[in-house]
Amino acid sequence: MRVGVSSSGGHLSTIRLRDIAAAGRHHEALDLFRHALRHSEPFLSVSSILPSAILSAAALSLSPAAAQLHSLALKSGLLPADPFVLTALLSAYSRLRLLPLACRLFDEVPSSAAPTSAFNALISGHALAPVSSPAILALFLRMRREAVPFDDVTLLALLPAAPPVAIPPLHGVAFRAALASVSSVSNCLLSCYSRVGAVDFARQLFDEMPDHRKDLISWNAMISCYAQNGLAHQVLDLFDTMEHSASVEPNAVTLIGVLSTCAYLGAHSIGRKIENYISQKPSFDSNTYLKNALINLHVRCGDLARARTIFDEMPQRTIVSWTAMIAGYGMHGHGEEALRLFDKMIEVGIRPDGIAMVSVLSACSHGGMADKGMWYFSSMKTAYGVVPSRAHYACVVDLLGRAGQLKEAWKLIESMPVEPDGPIWGALLGACKIHKNVELAELAFERVIELEPTNVGYYVLLSNIYSDAGRLDGVARVRAIMRQRGLKKDPGCSYVDHKGKVHLFMADDHSHPQAKNIYEMVLRLEAMVKNDSEMYGSKRKENLPLTGFHSEKLAIAFGLLNTEAGAEIVVIKNLRCSVLSGPLLKP
DNA sequence: GTAGGGTTAG
Structure with a gap:
């Protein structure tokens, strides 16, 4: 559709609108769109500026505006044929979490006329939904059935949402389509393998990348892979290699991976060196993720004062910053301070999530504040909308157990709306050790071992409970079961x-x-x-x-x-x- | 012109 009366150069608006939207100035972009429509610039096609406007509306969470632009597209006869308008709308509805609207629009496209980009937008939209993998795989299969070509972007949307078993076959699909060597795709595959714990596969991919395709993200993905899989030595080793290989410079993401490893190891001196390095780079100064990693480092290494200074001096704090600090006070026995900080967090208007509540409950548990902990547990759903998960139950069982209320802990487990998991029964078992309750320990052990038959820690715990009670027959029995199941005590x-x-x-x-x-x-x-x-x-x-x-x-x-x-x-x-x-x- | 990879807390 052409709208044209005014004298100014038409395509200029198109270019400006795109640039403005790309720069994240979405309000301006929408204003410019309205202006261009109203003044009907010559040679300006709505179709060229509509996609940017639609995406700006989505970026501003303006569902009504998106719907208006949708109807404008319909009136202009741009749907369903214009691939750019169609794709932008699908993407907008996906980002606005209006997936049903996206699906309905997609259904109106004649079969096999949908472009690759439309499929990609819809797959990305499904990836944002909590349980999505079947729908995503179905979309991908449909794409292949209808012979719509897929590209690197398809794989980038598909892979992270795919279930673990689907990763190797999709890797094969990518390889046969000559897409597995595209840097973005190989980086994505690397993180997929990392996520399912297949560290060796990830490393193999990393090693197979030729140097000119190994970019900063490849290095970061490999470092994070080691960090998330607890291979601290390898993290530090690879970071060392990276620093000596001149082609890429570490960025904030690299340092976050390394810092999390230092925190895990308690390698305070290395962590401090990195902190020093960071302080010399002004561009890192405002990075909240990096500050959170530093807080975590000092907290785990026991330097609460330094952690608190960083926390206090941060220009922006996220819930992660608060949670790390609260957990830090909790794990070092400063329960009161943890709760003071939690109150402050509420005061400044941050709504706690499930993880924040875990840190609060565990602070109560470690600080011997059972009553307070029970109060937070029973009120967190109504007060903050946090539905108790297994992790919360494990904290509360620990809390009651430490306080000697073993019966209450047992009753709580029995009353759970979901099946208890290993850590929950494990918490009860741990409490039985503290309070020397052999009978209950035997019951808890039976349950925990059904769920985690190879977790040596629980066998050792029961054995120690028997040993404390002078029950050497029990010790021998636990040892026999371990021998029979081929379990060896981990040398702590x-x-x-x-x-x-x-x-x-x-x-x-x-x-x-x-x-x-x-x-x-x-x-x-x-x-x-x-x-x-x-x-x-x-x-x-x-x-x-x-x-x-x-x-x-x-x-x-x-x-x-x-x-x-x-x-x-x-x-x-x-x-x-x-x-x-x-x-x-x-x- | 459309779709988009790596990041912290339990």
Whole structure:
């Protein structure tokens, strides 16, 4: 359709509108569109400016405007034939979460006349919906049946939403269409493999990429892959390689991956180096994601004051910033401060999500505030619209359990609207250990082992409960089941970074040069905690050799023996011992 | 001109 009266150069509006919309100035874009229509510029086709206007309306969440533009398109005779208008509308309805409208529009397109871009828009729209993979795969199959060519964009929309089993066949499809070597597609495949834990496949893809196709995103995806799969040593190794390979410069996303690994390892010194590097780059200064990663680093390494300073100085805080800080106070036993911060978050108008509530409940649990925790748990649905998930139940079972209310914890599990999972029964089992309840422990163990038959931790826990109760028959039985199922006790290890040297401790480990002093220290500490000097003497005499010494206790004792009062001791436990050979952890 | 890959908290 041509609308033309005015004298100004028509196509200028088209170009300006696109640029303005692309720059994110959507209000201006819509104003310009209205202006162009009203003044009917010559040689200006509505079809050339309508797609940008439609997408601007969607970007501003203006459903009525999108619907108006839709009817304008109909009146102008642009639907369903104009592929650009059609695709923009499909994309707009998808982004406005009006998927039914998108589907209805798509159905009006004559079969096999729909362009690739229309399918792509609809697939992306379905990918935004919570349970979408069947619908998406159906769309893709229909595309192939109707011989509509697919492209890289199709795969980028399809792959992240596809179920794990569909990834390898889709990889094959991409390969045969000569799309698997397109950087964006191979990066996407890499993250898909990462997400399902297929780290080796991801690495293989990474290694197979020729250097000129390996871009910053490829490096970031591989680093995040290692980080998310807990392979800390590999993260630091790859980051090191990246820094020495001149072609790409790390960006904020790279550093977030590395920082999360430092947080996981408690590698405070490396993390601080990265923080220092960041502080010299003004462009990183306003990156909220990066600040959140730094908060998490300091929180996990025990430097709450530094974490809080970063938090306080942030120009913008997201719910992630608040949650990281609340969780930090919670995990270090500052329950009151955690709740104060939570109240403040509510005050500034941030509505907590499920994860924020997990951090609140666990702060209550670790801070011994059972009543407060129960209050938050029972009110969170009405107050904040957070429906309790299994993670919340696990927190509350832990909370009741620690407080000695084992029966109530059991009743809560029984009353759950969904089936309890391993961590929930595990929390009850842990509470049984604290309160020495063998009967309930046996019941909880039976359930937890049905759900997680190979989780060695639960066997060890029950064995220790029997051992505490002097029930050696039980200990033997648990050991027999473990043997029968081919399960081996994971050697728990803890380490301390002291003066640039890493000191590793295993449970009941006597190999350290200071072993004698360390064991003395543990016994003293235990006696202090129990406020029972009798125990110190008795355990010392009767236990030869000494057993039941957690690796973590040994590491803490070592730290206390070798540092000044008030010095920071960071103990990291239960990591795969392989991380200790990492290059960055050496002095 | 349309569709779009990598990022933090539990």
